[in-house]
Amino acid sequence: MTTADFLISQLKRAGMRITPxxxxxxxxxxxxxxxxxxxxIYEEIKKVYPSLSLxxxxxxxxxxxxxxxxxxxxxxxxxxxxxxxxNEPHINLACISCHKIIDIPSEHVNHLEMEISASRGYKILxxxxxxxxxCPDCQNQISS
Amino acid sequence: MTTADFLISQLKRAGMRITPxxxxxxxxxxxxxxxxxxxxIYEEIKKVYPSLSLxxxxxxxxxxxxxxxxxxxxxxxxxxxxxxxxNEPHINLACISCHKIIDIPSEHVNHLEMEISASRGYKILxxxxxxxxxCPDCQNQISS
DNA sequence: ATTACTGCAAAAGATTTGCACTAGG
DNA sequence: CCTAGTGCAAATCTTTTGCAGTAAT
Numbered sequence: 001m002t003t004a005d006f007l008i009s010q011l012k013r014a015g016m017r018i019t020p021x022x023x024x025x026x027x028x029x030x031x032x033x034x035x036x037x038x039x040x041i042y043e044e045i046k047k048v049y050p051s052l053s054l055x056x057x058x059x060x061x062x063x064x065x066x067x068x069x070x071x072x073x074x075x076x077x078x079x080x081x082x083x084x085x086x087n088e089p090h091i092n093l094a095c096i097s098c099h100k101i102i103d104i105p106s107e108h109v110n111h112l113e114m115e116i117s118a119s120r121g122y123k124i125l126x127x128x129x130x131x132x133x134x135c136p137d138c139q140n141q142i143s144s
Numbered sequence: 145m146t147t148a149d150f151l152i153s154q155l156k157r158a159g160m161r162i163t164p165x166x167x168x169x170x171x172x173x174x175x176x177x178x179x180x181x182x183x184x185i186y187e188e189i190k191k192v193y194p195s196l197s198l199x200x201x202x203x204x205x206x207x208x209x210x211x212x213x214x215x216x217x218x219x220x221x222x223x224x225x226x227x228x229x230x231n232e233p234h235i236n237l238a239c240i241s242c243h244k245i246i247d248i249p250s251e252h253v254n255h256l257e258m259e260i261s262a263s264r265g266y267k268i269l270x271x272x273x274x275x276x277x278x279c280p281d282c283q284n285q286i287s288s
Numbered sequence: 289a290t291t292a293c294t295g296c297a298a299a300a301g302a303t304t305t306g307c308a309c310t311a312g313g
Numbered sequence: 314c315c316t317a318g319t320g321c322a323a324a325t326c327t328t329t330t331g332c333a334g335t336a337a338t
Contacts, residue, residue, distance in 0.1 A: 015317095016317085016318090017311085017312050017313070017316090017317060017318065018312075018313095019311080019312070019317095019318065019319080021318085021319075022318090038302085038303085039302085051319085051320075052319090052320085053319065053320040053321070054302095054303090054320090055303090055304085055305095055319075055320060055321080056318075056319055056320070058302095058303060058304075059304095059318075059319085060318095062303095062304095072218070072219060073218075074216070074217075074218025074219060074225075074272070075216060075218060075225070080301095080302075081218075081219070081302090091256065091260065093260060093264065093266055095266070096269065102264075104260060104263075104264070106256060106259060106260075108252045108255050108256050108259060109256070111252050112235065112250060112252050112253070112256075112273075112275075113275070115250060115252060116235065116237060116248060116250075116275055117277075119248075120237065120246075120248070120279075120280075121279075121280040121283075122237055122239075122275075122277045122278065122279055122280065123277045123278040123283055124275055124276075124277040125240065125276055125277040125278065126275070126276055126277070127273075127274065127275045127276070128218070128272075128273075128274045128275075128276070129256075129271075129272075129273050129274070130271065130272045130273070131256075131257070131260055131266070131268055131270070131271045131272075132268075132269055132270055132271070132272070133261075133266045133267045133268040133269040133270070134266065134267040134269065135264075135265075135266055136264075136265040136266065139265075139267055159292095160292085160293090161291090161292060161293065161336085161337050161338070162337075162338095163292095163293065163294080163336080163337070165293085165294075166293090182327080182328085183327085195294085195295075196294090196295085197294065197295040197296070198295090198327095198328090199294075199295060199296080199328090199329085199330095200293075200294055200295070202327090202328060202329075203293075203294080204293095206328095206329095224326095224327075225327090289338100290337100290338085291336100291337090291338090292335105292336090292337080292338095293334105293335080293336075293337085294333105294334085294335070294336090295332105295333100295334090295335100296331105296332090296333095296334105297330105297331095297332095298329105298330085298331085299328105299329080299330070299331095300327105300328085300329070300330085301326100301327085301328075301329085302325100302326085302327080302328095303324105303325085303326080303327095304323105304324080304325070304326090305322105305323085305324070305325085306321105306322090306323085306324095307320105307321090307322095308319105308320100308321095309318105309319080309320090309321105310317105310318085310319070310320100311316105311317090311318080311319090312315100312316090312317080312318085313314100313315090313316090313317095
């Protein structure tokens with residue numbers, strides 16, 4: 001079962017209908033290193049489903065976020081809202097120059113969550129951990 | 145020197161002019177447990193400076209973010225973009241029910257930053273660490 | 289005295305809403 | 314069959330832009 005299939009099964013379990021548009025959105029969301037914005041998803045999928053409406057993209061993204069299946073990363077630099085389909089705790093590392101985002105697994109992240117719920121009595125539902133800076137490539141470009 | 149004064153001195157150092165509006169914005173940003181949105185800042189300060197324009201708020205916030213003096217937290221639940229004036233690494237803990245946000249200092253956060261720059265060659269410029277869930281008060285309200 | 293900042297009005301985006309049509313279950 | 318989802322158009326809301334007047338340095 002692919003990661004996209006996992007998202008789709010979650011949708012189905014929540015009583016939502018599985019349309020080709022939603023399958024395409026889930027597939028794109030779970031493709032390698034994808035942290036797309038609504039607009040990027042729209043442009044990509046439009047190539048395959050020219051009739052796709054931006055509204056459907058928002059509709060599906062909102063439902064996925066509502067169900068806690070995907071996460072909102074927020075704005076990276078001057079861009080728009082990015083989404084992240086990987087829901088296990090991890091760090092997002094964004095380059096403010098080229099706007100690339102990579103995921104980093106980290107042991108410390110798990111410690112954080114325990115630390116918080118233990119000390120504050122909060123019931124943790126999710127997290128959004130973002131570091132931003134310059135990736136190695138962009139550092140080279142600037143110094144050269 | 146108050147925290148607000150610190151923000152203001154940073155502005156001055158960056159060659160920006162110190163206007164009463166900016167002082168008011170910096171003061172509000174650094175008031176206890178403040179993680180306001182642009183709209184909240186506008187409404188608050190308007191009480192004191194009725195002539196304040198929302199544009200000035202955006203103008204100042206954008207410059208502060210640009211200079212790396214404050215941080216954008218992004219959207220919390222269905223709200224708008226929240227800002228955070230506390231720039232030393234820490235965790236933001238947001239309640240998705242009452243939209244309150246608290247800051248938590250954490251040792252693990254420092255480990256994270258070192259871990260990332262060491263392993264990936266990124267030059268880290270800032271971070272945005274947000275956990276969301278239910279605060280103790282809201283947990284009680286729901287269960288009762 | 290300069291030159292940046294303010295605040296108005298209007299524009300530009302992004303996201304949401306209303307509604308008839310289509311298609312998944 | 315029946316209801317949820319789609320996609321269009323238009324509305325809404327946040328944020329940006331242009332510009333004349335104002336004020337900080």
